[in-house]
Amino acid sequence: MSRKSQKAASKPPALDVRGMLIHVTHIDPEWLKHKDVEKPWDLQVGLDIVKALAEYKMNTLIVDVEDGVEYKSHPEIKRHYSVPIQQLAELSDAARKADISVVPKLNFSKSGRNLHDMWMKPHWDHVSWLRNIDEYYKVASDVIAELVEVMQPDKYFHIGMDEDHYRSVEQYVDTIHKLREFVSRHGLRTVVWNDSCHNVKTKIAHVHAVKCREAEAYLNKDIIHILWDYGASHPDVVKRISGEGFTVWGAPGANVDQVRAWKASLLDNGGSGMIITNWIKCSEDNRATTMNLIRTVGGEY
Secondary structure, eight states, X not given: OOHHHHHHHHSOOOOSEEEEEEESOOOSHHHHTTGGXXXXXXXXXXXXXXXXXXXXXOOEEEEEOTTSEEOSSOGGGOOTTOEETHHHHHHHHHHHHTTOEEEEEOOOOOOTTTOGGGGGTTSOOSSOTTTTHHHHHHHHHHHHHHHXXXXXXXXXXXXXXXXXXXXXXXXXXXXXHHHHHHHHTTXXXXXXXXXXXXXXXXXXXXXXXXXXXHHGXXXXXXOEEEEEOSSOOOHXXXXXXXXXXXXXXXXXXXXXXXXXXXXXXXXXXXXXXXXXXXXXXXXXXXXXXXXXXXXXXXXXX
């Protein structure tokens, strides 16, 4: 065997997609405690994250946008922490120059507990959520189109859909189908969270874990599923979903051992991507925490 062949043979296998999720903003029960004093995100920190990811040869940046920007199509969504949407163009340009693919993210999950789609207010109803559903989908289509125009993603668009409590399985599937149609108009593939790693009857997560698993039979095979669990890896779930013909990525959290376990589970069972998640705002206050996370686990990707 030549030296070149030996070097190639010793090189550990790599996942096709190696990325990170960052937050212009986010909505969940913990974030809502501080929404009234939330500050705008920091573009410079975002640009520095891009540089750090490039150093570790990461190739994907998912950007959780929600109501963190001022939409020209729907200025009524603007909040006190919203920034000009053109900041996302600057971030996206920097990522592309670093050979990093940009993935816009919104969340259309419907839950009275997690409130992930509350960013759509005033086009959001906590109780009678089906009353103006056509308007809801019109806004969804508009903001998806605007983010695509500004950020120019080349492959994917993430629509969230984790921790959905309100919708039946049929409603959940129908929602994903509609949103996938909006995304497909722009030549992109749809990405969703898949909660089926949390199929534990004693936890509140059980209801949406079961829903995700039952929905899989009715979803288009071009939809990408991101499995997530920060306390265990799930090679059996990766194998099942990839065996159904879906592209599967994983989100392992911040623990190095977890990252290694998830990477093995993905590589050995048909998975093709892994995403660093860090559920804090992209801001100067969180710069050190975010950079330390990249330094800690980036090399494992």
